[in-house]
Structures are given as C-alpha cells and as structure tokens.
Amino acid sequence: MQAKNRFVIVFVIFSVLAFNTTTSYGFTNNITVNIPSRTIYFVSQMMSKLYPIAVGKIVSTSPLGTYRIINKQVNPKWISPWTGEVIPSGPDNPLGYRWMGFYSDYGIHGNNMPSSIGTLASSGCIRMYEADVEELFDMVNYGDIVNIVYQTMFIKTSPTGGKALFVYPDFYKKGLNTRQSIKSQLQNYGIKVSYDTFEKLYKYINVKDPLVFSEGYKVVKSNELVSSDVYRSQDGQFYMDVGDLKGYLNIDDEKIKDLKSVSVDNVSYVNIDDIANLTGLKFVVDNDTNTIKMIGNVIYYDGKFLSTTNYVDYQNRDIYIPIKEFFTAAGHTVEWDSQKGVIVDGKSIKYKIYESKSYINQKDLKSLYGLNIIIDSSSNKIYIKRD
Template sequence: MQTKRRCFITLILIFIFAFANICYGFASTITVNIPSRTIYFVSQNISKIYPIAVGKIVSTSPLGTYRIINKQVNPTWISPWNGQVVPSGPSNPLGYRWMGFYSDYGIHGNNMPSSIGTLASSGCIRMYEADVEELYEMVNYGDIVNVVYQTMFTKTSPTGGKALFVYPDFYKKGLNTKQSIKKELSDEGIKVSNDIFDELYKYINISDPLVFSDGYKVIHNNELVSDDVYKSDKGQLYINVDDIKDFFNIDDEKIKSLNSILIDNKNYANIYDIGNMTGVNFSIDDNTKTIKMMGNIIYYEGKFLSTTDYVNYQNRDIYIPIKEFCNITGHKVEWAKDKGVTIDGNPVKYKIYNSKSYINQKDLKSIYGLNIIVDSSSNKIYIKRQ
C-alpha cells in the first residue's frame, strides 16, 4: 500500500513538474548584473546584452532568482512618496513597458534616458525605451530573472589577448580585494607585474571598469579591442593592426592604407591614424594605462561601413551616412537642387550634419527592407539584407 502511495505521489510530482515546464517553458533567462549595469538575455533563438540603470546605493536592486510574474503595456505609475497616479505618457518614469519579477520590482522603460548606465532607480531595472519594447516581445510569463552581483569578467581581444575587467563594488560587498583580483588573474592566466598591479589598484572602485593587464589596453564599452599596444620613445601609442582589422572587420586592402610600423614581426598603427580611418575617437588614461575607444560603429553584412555620432538609443533614431552606405551597397547617390538627396534617382528624407548627408536607420530599413540590429550595449549597428 505504501509503495502504491509513493508511486502515486511521484506521478503527481512528475505531472506538476511537467505542467510547470509547459507553462513556463524554461526557454529564456534574463540575467541582470548590477556592477556592469547590463542585462544578458538568452532564449532558444537569440542572446543579447542591453545596458540598464539599477538601484541606488540607498535603494538597491534585490539580488536573487525570480520569474516574470506580470507584463503590461502603457503601465500606470503610483508615486511611493505621495501616492500620485501618473498615467502612461512622457511623464511616466516606467516608460511604456513593464515586466514585473518580484513584489513591486520590475524591468521597465524610462523617461530619463541619461540615467541608463547609472545607479538611479529605487530598485527597479530601467532600460532604453526601444530596448525594453524589443525585450518585452521576447519575454514570457515564467521566464527566469537572475539578479546577480559579479564585478570581474575576463575579456578576450580578437587576436586572443586577455584582460580582466573589474567593475566598481557599488553596493560595498567587499568583492574587489587585492587577493580576489590576483586569484582571478592567476586562474585566467593573465600576467600582471606586482608594480603595475599596485599602481592599477589605486583606482579600484573608481575607474569604471578598471582593466588589468600588463600594459596599455584598448577598450570599447564592455569589449577588449586590444591588449597589445606599443608606446614609442616619443610617447606615441600604436595598436596591433590585426586586432584593429578583426575588431572592425576591415578588408585587407583598406587596412593596408594604414601607416604601420613593424615591431617584433607584428604591425602596429598609430591611434590617430586609426581614428582618421574609422571615425572613432580615443581617450587616454595614463594612470590606468587604458585607452577608451569611443564611437557608434556601423557594419554592413558584417563588414565595417562607418561610424556615426548621431544616435539616440532611447528611440533608435540613428543616422547612417548616406555616401558610405551607397558606396558599399552600389546604390547611386546624387544631390539635386530641386530634390535634395536622391538615391537611385528617388528623393529620400535626410539630415545634414557637419556638411554630410545622413538617413535615419528606420527610413533605410523601410525603403530597402533591410534587417537592422541595434546593439546599444556595444554601440554597434548591424545592417543586413533580408
């Protein structure tokens, strides 16, 4: 009798577990990492990283594992301070999408895009509006939400170099000790001399991120572009050409136009020549030996197309240089006094910035039926044919 009862209970548990799998699917996971201020979304079909704003030090985001428990388009916000009810609209700090995961905490849009990348909320997770609307369509009830607190990540350059990115310990959990960082460096096989380590560690929890390697390194947002940088006797900085070529995916002919120098059988190009060729800018911090590459990079069919300074990730108004787009795609661009800019003889909507014609990526997508992927975390735009 007891055996039959155990079997019956086991069958019920199996049924409940199977039903939970059907309801929840366990297909998608949202990992919110507080120190890096990113969401990493993974489903059966896609993975993508988004930049976010997280809870302030006095109103931290709740760590733990949760599930999506409610979703809402055009949510109403009720002020926790005075009970004021704010309907959906530009004054609503929740933006136009809400995905609740625990109590009153949720992932939502915003009406203050400058807060993305900071500690700004009362504990909720803010996203750019266009990003949260994209994520909303991919997320289902029951999807897992992991809110984690990881400060250290090993990043790899295109040619295989390594560096350790250490993000600030905002919530003061005592993670970024000398011992823990040295252990991570040792485990990952990243060699940093004691003198350089001690010099870098002066900026722990200040530099964002603080990047550990044995010399100068080039980063672009959360990516390691190169850990192979040569500094000349005159103080000029040169980057490994293979890293630049692979990071931008520049063809061989174009990369040959860079004036390079040969050091230990490797080619290096001056950072300012790289900037002139690609349109990116560089910010150099000699204290931490970190070179930050800045720019919104556009790719067409995986190949480097150009950069653009005219972006709004909140609504994805991103402007693509028309001449560069037409050069790589074979379309004919002309200027007519009565029509303005035309592509293949057809007038297009455009804007002029610094004497250069640009077209909104939304219009480009509409005209040519292109698949355009916007990655606001890495500041990259990928244009592909359907």
C-alpha cells in the same frame, strides 16, 4: 518601484497558490541582470543579446536572487510611493511604456530619463532604454527566469587572443574587489601583471569603471577588450596591433592599406591617431590606468565595417546612417540635386544634413529597402544586413 493595491497583490498570490500548485513551464528564456556592470543579458533558444541598464541606488538596492516574470504591462501607470499620485502612461511616467514585473513591486521597465542608463539611479527596479525594453518585452514570456547577480570580475579576450581582467566597481560594498581575489583571477587565467603595475591600477579600484588589469596599455570599448597589445613609441605615440584592429572592426585590408604601420618583434602596429582619422572613432588615453578608450558608434554592413556615426539616440533608436558610405557600399548611385536634394537611383529620399554631410534615419532605411537592422546599444554598434 511600482506601487500597487496591497489587497490585489494578496488576492493574486492566493490565486496562484490555489489554482496553480502544479505550475510547470516549457522552455524559459533567461534574463541575467548584473548589478556592477549594469547590463541585462537575455538568452533564448534563438538568440542572445546584451543591453545597458540602470539599477538600484546604494540606498535602494536592486534585489539579488532568482525570480520569474510574473506580469507584463503595456503603457503602465505609476503610483508615487511618496505622495500616492497616479501618473498615467506618457512622457512624465518614469516607468516608460513597458513593464515586466518579477518580484513584489520590482520590475524591468522603460524610462523617461535616458541619461540615467548606465548608472545607479532607481529605487530598485531595472531601467532600460525605451526602444530596448520594447524589443525585450516582445521576446519575454510569463515564467521566464530573471537572475539578478552581483559579479564584478570578467575575463575579456581580444581578437588575437590577448586577455585582460575587467573589474567593475563594488557599488553595494560587498567586499569583492580585494587584492587577493583579483590576483587569484589573474593567476587562474594566466594574465601576468607586475607588482608595480598591479599597485598602480589598484589605487583606482571601485573608482574607475571598469578597471582593466593587464600589463601595459590596452584598448577597450564599452564592455569589450579591443586589444591588450599596444606599443608606445619613444615619442609617446600609441600603436595598436593590426590583427586586433582588423578582428574587432572586421575591416577590410583595402580600407586600411594606406595606414602607416611599424613592426615590433614581428608584429605590425598602426597609430591610433591614423585609425581615428580613417574610421571616425575617438581614442581617449588614461595614463593613470594605462587604458585607451575607443569611443564611437560603429556601423557594419553585411558584417563588414562601413563607417561611424555621431548622430544616435538609443532611447528611441533615432540613429542616422551616412548616406554616401552606405549606398556606395550597397551598389546604388547617389547624386545631389540642388532642388530635390539627395537622389538615390534616380529617386529622391528623406535625409538630414549634419556638418555638411547627408544622413538617413535607420528606420527610413529599413522601411525603404527591407533591410534587417540590429541595434546593439551596449556596445554602440549598428548592424545592417540584407535579408
């Protein structure tokens, strides 16, 4: 929370009441903060986008309700509510470099501890990655609506139409994740889960994050359902529906033509280990909850799967793109010169070497070639588009 001079707050409130009694707003953007999923969903006339956040701790919960953006600050100072110490803008300031106040001393702001994003860490404010909050700051206007909600259950759909119920922990202990409430949601959306499966999963309610209800194994990535159609062979190998693989990654048939597939009940499946070897994605199996987590930062070029990258810093958007994969797909000639390093179309470019492979920073790529690069830190996806 940002500490302020109380006299100033009283004066500002009086001023609003005295001089803006007929305040009206044109179109307002909508910012929905959901506590259990630790996300912000921003909607404007032009776009919508999901961001990961940190929210209030159990002992200092974020305030539920509907508010409006009442102030915006670049390079805010922070006043410690415990010591009164004033921390100027800079790397030691826990507010980061942007502040959007919405109620009393509460606001949406940056941070100097990016590892806290995705957790319950604040004194009630909403923390974002610094690069994300700077992007949001430029889109948000005074008067925009801020809804802070508490929704633990979401129905998710896979590319082939499979469904699963994602249940996030009831951190603030509001009693939402009862057996009956979950069963009602499953019934409402036609998701059949046997008694044994339900009881197996429910043991981990409010512990596993998120807990995904469907029959059998499923593949999930961040807040998304990749596939609810997973085949497990007699030797314990896991195979995913080819349709879900192609639909989720938007990967060409040409790229997956060499993957071995098996057919079960006229559905084609591919081994998740083979998918991992092809794409660079990782799969982590949780047998307690019949969940397979897909992990990795996925890069798309003109909407199609390009590659993955392990070298990302979402706080500052220092994200590195594999040079060979990108420039080959974009139709450029890539060469290696022992003296000049990486040469693209006869010109040397700035690069870094990781594990014997050359990468270019997305910021340099954008600057050099005028590309439109969209970073989705909530689902760990990077979209590279030609304008």
